[in-house]
Amino acid sequence: MGGKATTNYTPPLARLIERLQGLPGVGPKTAQRLAFHVLKQPEQEIEALANALIDAKKQIGLCQVCFHLTADPICEICRNPNRDESTICVVPDSRDVIALEKTREYSGKYHVLGGVISPMDGIGPEQLHIQPLVERVSQNEVKEVILAISPSVEGDTTTLYLGQLLKPFTRVTRIAFGLPMGGDLEYADEITLARALEGRRDLD
Structure with a gap:
């Protein structure tokens, strides 16, 4: 027993x-x-299997620009000259990048926060990749920042916080979610995500 x-x-x-x-x-x-x-x-x-796990842990790190998972110092998306540098889509996790890439509807760059603001879990702005985002936006010709952060208490808090920081520098929009409260991007199908991108609105 x-x-x-x-x-x-x-x-x-x-x-x-x-x-x-x-x-x-x-x-x-x-x-x-x-x-x-x-x-x-x-x-x-x-x-x-054991070697694959060890190799992945040793060889995969974070992109020096956008913090997406990569085996190189700069990820493939950031290195791609055909991507639109004037638009940055902000997501909490690398899995969200993969989900959005599957839609084939987005041609800009990304910025991975590494999570969302969650005081209950001890995660504040300092624990996320927020300052590098502000520097990217303020120091480059960024015309739009798209916030692709799932609707939840923590997600909404993060969205509002980022909006306050970024609005002085550029247009800030939020994708139109067809997801339930707390739903993650990675679980949405490509059509839903494509429509969410297309229907994005300026952040109030």
């Missing part, structure tokens, strides 16, 4: 299940299922 669900497993298996449970969205049953699946795989497959 009580105790951890992994106490009935041999120690190496218990440690594997506990590690898998640390992944987002992975509960005890899913972790157990994944662990048993892994153990059934050939050793070379397990080594390949």
Whole structure:
């Protein structure tokens, strides 16, 4: 009775299940299922998976310009001369960049904040990539900043804060969400995101 669900497993298996449970969205049953699946795989497959995890952690960092995930100092989007440098789309996470790129409706640059302002979680403006954004906008010929931040208490707080900082320098718009309160960009389909971009409005 009580105790951890992994106490009935041999120690190496218990440690594997506990590690898998640390992944987002992975509960005890899913972790157990994944662990048993892994153990059934050939050793070379397990080594390949382990090496892929280590390589990704070692080789992937943040773009020096926009803070999108990249294996190079400057990401492919920032290096692309065909992208519109006068427009910057601001998103909380690199997953949002990937979601918006799938729409093929946006040709500007990006800026990844690294999260949203959330005092309850100890995340203030200083913990996000906000100051580099202000510097990009104020020091370059940026005609529009598009805020693509999901509607939520934290998202709205971040949007209003950024609007106050950026309005003195350029036009600031917010995409028109067809998402429920708290819905993430990455879960929206391409058509919904494309319409949200097209229907963006100036931030009040």
